[in-house]
Amino acid sequence: MKEQKFSIDFAGRKMTIGVNQLAQQASGSCTIRFGDTVALCTATMGGVREGIDYFPLSVDFEERMYAAGRIKGSRFMKREGRPTDEAILSGRLIDRAIRPLFSHQIRNEVAVVATVLSHDQENDADIPALIGASCALAISDIPWNGPIAAVRVGKREGEFVLMPTYSDMETGGLDLVLAGSSDKTIMVEAGANRIPEQEMLAAIQFGNKALTDLVNLILEVQKAVGKTKQDSASPRDEHEAARRLEVQAVEKKVFDFLTTKRGSIFVTPMKSKADRKLAVEQLKSELGANFDALAIGEADREIANQAVDAFIESEVTRLVLEEKRRADGRALDEVRPIGVEVGLLPRTHGSGLFDRGATQVLSSATLGSPGMEQTLDTMEFQGKKRYFHHYNFPSYSVGETRSNRGPGRREIGHGALAERALIPVLPKKDDFPYTIRVVSEVLGSNGSSSMGATCGSTLALMDAGVPILAPVAGIAMGMASDEKTNRYQVITDLQDLEDGEGGMDFKIAGTRDGITAVQMDTKTSGLPWHVVEETFAQAKKAREFILDQMEEILAKPRAELSPFAPRIQSFHINPEKIRDVIGPGGKMINEIIAETNVEIDIEDDGLVMVTSANAESMEKAIGWIKQLTREVKEGETFEGRVTRILDFGAFVEILPRVEGLVHISELALQRVEKVDDILKVGDMIKVLVYEIDAMGRVNLSIKRLDPNYKPMERDNKPLRANKPSGNNGSRGPREQR
Structure with missing residues (x-):
């Protein structure tokens, strides 16, 4: 076709x-x-x-x-x-x-x-x-x-x-x-x-x-x-048709039975997840005691228990829509009790514990050198990532048992959301060149652990002394709805029973000044616009409340980093000098690293970042690099090594890969007939940089360091080194120097 x-x-x-x-x-x-x-x-x-x-x-x-x-x-x-x-x-x-x-x-x-x-x-x-x-x-x-x-x-x-x-x-x-x-x-x-x-x-x-x-x-x-759609509502055969009727009959019996109990369900607010779970189990137990009276056979009892869950969802929705109350007794716009603690873990660089009701997240921040950045090599992107947030959701956080096979799609998604929420407030790399990793351990989950991880990340970063621009908090908004009657009610800080059919999970994170991340899912055919507007307004109020609680414990980043965190000093060098620090095949930089036990990262623009937990080692490495890359200036003195002797003078290495010429006329106050009468290759001598000519060549002098030296008129004239003098009168081409 x-x-x-x-x-x-x-x-x-x-x-x-x-x-x-x-x-x-x-x-x-x-x-x-x-x-x-x-x-x-x-x-x-x-x-x-x-x-x-x-x-x-x-x-x-x-x-x-x-x-x-x-x-x-x-x-x-x-x-x-x-x-x-x-x-x-x-x-x-x-x-x-x-x-x-x-x-x-x-x-x-x-x-x-x-x-x-x-x-x-x-x-x-x-x-x-x-x-x-x-x-x-x-x-x-x-x-x-x-x-x-x-x-x-x-x-x-x-x-x-x-x-x-x-x-x-x-x-x-x-x-x-x-x-x-x-x-x-x-x-x-x-x-x-x-x-x-x-x-x-x-x-x-x-x-x-x-x-x-x-x-x-x-x-x-x-x-x-387009093809004709299959009818998912129609049974495949007579057996399935009969079975569907049986299931519907069981569900009706359960709903009719539980409707008679409606007056006793959630009459008293159930503050804890355990209380609500126990109430549901008691309903199932009471239903089980009436299976025979309701003519519900053994084969249909699992269907009956599932119908209890569906009834509870519908009852939670009805309470919100009709009575404007929630199963735990909270107001529709009320946030659960908040708990905040920082500095729990003595050897981490920063840590924060965030509780919201039964949701509990422990976040830890670790600072590393720029070289610890994550390398990305994907279809869409090649580059580096300096901040990453990892989210762990163990089974015990919801009271279950299962083997841990590493992060799944849910963990990756929740971790990325909390990461995205913090990125806008991170300091610029030039101001804070550290690689930053935050790990959030979900210790208890009952509604929006990803927003708990966002709050925990903020606390851990501030405890670590990361100069974030502003604290970030997040909240998950829910909804009770009946699309048939076009009724919708936004609720703040949803939890367990409130995350059912007809609901939504609308997460909004940000600072006091504005939003940094949003994620919305719904279990409806879509949200009308007035619900979206109401959600943002209600979420801002909740976010500011949570920020108040967090800032009571730690209002801004600590002034000092943890004593266990590495220190980074950064400075710029001439990009053309990078090769001097690297050395052939990396020989020089590896020697510095091995000798000083530091980490060294160099950007293409000449930004050098030295990372070490030891101040003395850091200073030694920085001094070494600066010595390798320093620019020679007129008037400076150096202790240099004679590398070559020619008829017209001697070449002296004053810095790595930097040589200058001591012309024969600059060797001594008295006339010198032959250079090698005074100097030999390998001699260490003190020299003065008295001129850097228009071609960038360094001219050195020994005699001008003599206390008895008196400038003469000829000393102020440029050397005519490029004019041949015998067979070897030239200083030679630049590359030979």
């Missing part, structure tokens, strides 16, 4: 969707091109996975190095390996946008894959991939309530701009991604340089307006080539 293409002009570039050419065995597939960035997006649905109570959706964003015309830099592994953190984050971005539009009752495995085939190093591939994933699902037979679209918003010269380039994002102070339709927001992800709430809202509105054209493009493709 011949490829069909559908295009629109968007943000000053052409966006083209191609179908009927690649990956034809997938349920739905398309290519999407924006600029010279191209992604292949596929959606495939498999069979029903038995014995599960969730929708098995997987989303993968696959980078290919060939897309950027590159081969992987590793000497030993040239094939792409496990997904990079950037690929995982892009996959999560797509997942969070498309998942809410699936029926939660689907048990078929669905796989969405976005493979980057070409990357132009200007247009980020994640937004085209998300749009392509939406199109692949829309034209497939997979039941899905899309399409949606996505855009990125940045700033250029103070104005909002759609689909900013990498350079725009580096300088504009805003990187906002949003997905949805023109009237509903489904997903938001943003990093910002402390911009006010109203500016962030304006940016979201600016992006929302652009979604309509993209959604219409996908609808055009769907109309032309």
Whole structure:
């Protein structure tokens, strides 16, 4: 079948969707091109996975190095390996946008894959991939309530701009991604340089307006080539139809039974997670005692217990919407009790413990030399990273047992969010050249541990003496909703039972002055605009409350670094002198490092950074480097070594790789017939730099250091060294010196 293409002009570039050419065995597939960035997006649905109570959706964003015309830099592994953190984050971005539009009752495995085939190093591939994933699902037979679209918003010269380039994002102070339709927001992800709430809202509105054209493009493709959707609500056969009726009957019995108990559920506020969990277990136990009376057989008892969980979710929502109260007795805009402590760990460079209700995070900061920066070698980026945040979520934090197999996608995503929140307040490298690592250990989790990690990171950095520009705090906002009746209620600081169907997880981090990070997911078909506005206003109030609690314990970064942290001194040298410090094959710099036990990092612009925990070693290394790279000035004296003797004078090395000429007339007050009557190669002599000529040549003198020296008229005349004098009258070409 011949490829069909559908295009629109968007943000000053052409966006083209191609179908009927690649990956034809997938349920739905398309290519999407924006600029010279191209992604292949596929959606495939498999069979029903038995014995599960969730929708098995997987989303993968696959980078290919060939897309950027590159081969992987590793000497030993040239094939792409496990997904990079950037690929995982892009996959999560797509997942969070498309998942809410699936029926939660689907048990078929669905796989969405976005493979980057070409990357132009200007247009980020994640937004085209998300749009392509939406199109692949829309034209497939997979039941899905899309399409949606996505855009990125940045700033250029103070104005909002759609689909900013990498350079725009580096300088504009805003990187906002949003997905949805023109009237509903489904997903938001943003990093910002402390911009006010109203500016962030304006940016979201600016992006929302652009979604309509993209959604219409996908609808055009769907109309032309879309398949008839499978009916996920219809049973596959008579057996499944009968089973569904049985399940519905059990669920109705459970809901009817629990409705009679409604007056006793959450009447007394349950402050702790353990109390709420116990209350649910008691309901299940009470239901179990009535299984026979309710005619619920052994085979249906697991279904009945799941129905209890669904009823509790609905009851929590009803309490908020109808009675304006919460299961733990808090007001709708109330933050749980805050606990703050710093300096817990004696040998770390900085540490902070942050508690919010049952959520507890311990963050530790470590400072290292510039050479400890992380090297990035991905499809989209090659370079260094000087600040990184690692987030650990052990099973004991939620009272469970499971083996630890390293960070998963969730840990990487949460760690990246807290990292993004702190980046805008970090000091510039010129002011604070350390590599900074923060590790957040989630010791207890009951609602927004990522925002707990954000607060913990702030505390650890300030305790370590990192001069951050301002403290950062974060809060997760929730929601109770009934889309059928168009009722929505924002709640502050959501926890356990409040994170159910019809809810949202809207995380906002920032300083008192503005927002640094946003992440929003929803379990609805999208948020109306008034909910978004209300959320930002309510979150600001909560954020300021948390900052008050944090600043009572530590209001600003400590004036001194930990005694266990290394010290860094930085200074500039002439970039042309870098090779003198490095030496042939790194011989000189390795000698300095071995001799002084320091770390040395040199930038291309001549910035030298010396790191050491020992002040004496640092001073020795710095002195060594400065001696190697110092510029010779007229009037200075040196102790130098004679390196060559010629008829007209002697060459003396006064600094590494720096030689000067002592002309025969400058050897002594009296006339000298032969240079080697006075000097020999290897002699150490004291010399004066009396001239640096227009060609940069250094002229030295011994006689001018003699106390009896009296300048004569001929001493003030330039040497005629370039005029031949016998066979060896010239000083020789510059390279010989």
